[in-house]
Amino acid sequence: MSKKEQLVVQTSVKDESLIELRRQQIIEASVKLFKEKGFYRATTREIAKAAGFSIGTLYEYIRTKEDVLYLVCDHIYTKVMVRISEISSQSGTIEELKEAIKQYFLLIDSMVDEFTIMYQETKSLPKEAMQYVLRKELEMVSLFEKILHNCVKSGEITLSDKEIYLAANHLVVQGQSWAFRKWAFHKDFAIEDFIELQTKMFLSGILRL
């Protein structure tokens, strides 16, 4: 993920390390607030206050409220991509696939709030930022596509490209559902159970195709 493809949120402040610090504060505060009341009901004043500084200072680090949302989304994707990329060891074994699924699901579990926000508020992003986010989403799908591809190459499974694309999307959505259907799953399943069952179902599904 090169710097070049990242959208840049303009600041008036020059000190790079300060920018980094303040943005972390903004993101943390925003995740909390957006989760509680959603993007629209959260006010910039509240965000600033929750982040621990004044409204004026907030606007030294962003240009519009939408920038905050973008900051949050970008932050999530970066974390996801790092985590997922780590496992992908190109072996092409089912074990590797299982591990990737597990890591992805565990990641979502550790960032349930962030994911929930992303899936409910993405549409509020300005056009350009929205497209950037969708591109990131596709990258995430690609990671799984690659892993599945390796499994096909190594002969572990047999799938057409279209089936791989669908299956990869399928996985991504299934993982996300752990976040956005919290109310349906969290009282009946521990994340480990969820992972196990979903993995089993998914593998059986694709092995028989």
Add this chain to the structure above:
Amino acid sequence: MSKKEQLVVQTSVKDESLIELRRQQIIEASVKLFKEKGFYRATTREIAKAAGFSIGTLYEYIRTKEDVLYLVCDHIYTKVMVRISEISSQSGTIEELKEAIKQYFLLIDSMVDEFTIMYQETKSLPKEAMQYVLRKELEMVSLFEKILHNCVKSGEITLSDKEIYLAANHLVVQGQSWAFRKWAFHKDFAIEDFIELQTKMFLSGILRL
């Protein structure tokens, strides 16, 4: 779905058939607008105008803007429940399950906009309405649970109750993904292909569990 469990949106108007008419107009206008700009960006003035009457008249049929959102959500669920209930013939065959999945997916395809809205804007509902909507969502899950249950009873498949619950949720989510991941699916798949592949994967998945 008895009247009792439905939330009632208060009106100042008495004529029941007029209420019905106006609400249809409100819903139709709102779906169009919410799809375009989302719940928050759509104004009550715009809704009234798109519905073909004045802002004053709009407020004769709702009490708050959130009522409009509830009206839309309720309308969608009612349609879904009617359609899904129709198929469920209790035979307990895989064919029946396949048919139910197909009908559900086709329904979503015919109401992509409505589902997208519901998926993205539910969180903006006031607490009470939100809970009502979640209850509806669970009812939908129940429909599939029942069908799966029948299949287990008839010996076609073997699943624990927990597995049935998960599988049913799985199906509901997978169907919705046709709406909320339009951008990922619609250019690569026709709805028929999507149904076929998803059904195959799902069945292989559960048959092997």
Add this chain to the structure above:
Amino acid sequence: MSKKEQLVVQTSVKDESLIELRRQQIIEASVKLFKEKGFYRATTREIAKAAGFSIGTLYEYIRTKEDVLYLVCDHIYTKVMVRISEISSQSGTIEELKEAIKQYFLLIDSMVDEFTIMYQETKSLPKEAMQYVLRKELEMVSLFEKILHNCVKSGEITLSDKEIYLAANHLVVQGQSWAFRKWAFHKDFAIEDFIELQTKMFLSGILRL
């Protein structure tokens, strides 16, 4: 001055006569406030309050604060044009010229505040409105050009077109100076004296050219 060449300030209100009434109130209030503190220091809340209604109502009749300024400028020009057009009787006599000057100067005297505002705040208008205002200013110059032209035709004076243009501008500016140099003139001159002296100077000036 046809309706077509007038810029239209959009309203949310439909009742034309109400629009007319409210705009008069807005203009009156704004002239008072702009004179006191200038366009930038006057707030929209103050304008609304001075006009006798709420900020919400103000914005039913304008779209931006700049619209208010435009409304004021347009109002002044309309009044000037009507008044000046009245005298121009095409006789081509020096008497007619004198009368036109007198009427123009008297008009400015009766609208000193409005003229002062216009000459100090025009630059704050958005581009399009600014051009409209400059066009109006040129129309005003044209009125005097026409009168001077008639005098040339009738043989009363001898001036080239360029000289006429300069002289007309000269007159317009000299009149305006009665407003924007209030502090220099008003304590030493009555408007009648001012008119008499300026007219004498102007006529001597052009008669000798």
Add this chain to the structure above:
Amino acid sequence: MSKKEQLVVQTSVKDESLIELRRQQIIEASVKLFKEKGFYRATTREIAKAAGFSIGTLYEYIRTKEDVLYLVCDHIYTKVMVRISEISSQSGTIEELKEAIKQYFLLIDSMVDEFTIMYQETKSLPKEAMQYVLRKELEMVSLFEKILHNCVKSGEITLSDKEIYLAANHLVVQGQSWAFRKWAFHKDFAIEDFIELQTKMFLSGILRL
């Protein structure tokens, strides 16, 4: 122009020559900016940046934004006074008057932007600074009054004191109009033509009074 009658803009800095340097930078930057966007739209940050230093430094040399405007106005008047005083050789001839007019007009032509600013933004000065500026304006008028007076004494023309006052103001305004009516004059006249015609008109006007 003694130091006493000059308003003093307070600084935190002691080094007089540094103050002088920084102020020149401030004035130059401000003229550019005020011309582009006016006093209110230009921000102190922009002024500092255009001047080549930080906002903090700017505030070491001024106390309020209005100080900047005062600095600009004062700078312009100082330049004008120096230039005009130079010609006034007390001879009381028409030639001298002509020369003064010419120099004044040429000065304005070489400082069109500055004059435009002064003409449009003076009203934004705080009361005290405003009065200082008006006093300067009267001094400028006085210069021409003196010259005209000399002409009367030497018998070249016959004018009452009131007429002299009016004529002097007249001249000052006529000159300024070359700046603030740029849009009306600059495309039709070269400054030399403008000077010649205006001078002719003015002289004919007063010679006949």
Add this chain to the structure above:
DNA sequence: CATGAATGAGCCTTCATTCAT
């Protein structure tokens, strides 16, 4: 002296909601 991050009062504008007609 110079810097620039921090502050918060205050501005313009929107929009859900009401109510007299």
Add this chain to the structure above:
DNA sequence: TATGAATGAAGGCTCATTCAT
């Protein structure tokens, strides 16, 4: 019932000014 003008709380954002480094 239907209308639409009126309301004002509240939101996003700016910018002059300060002060610790």
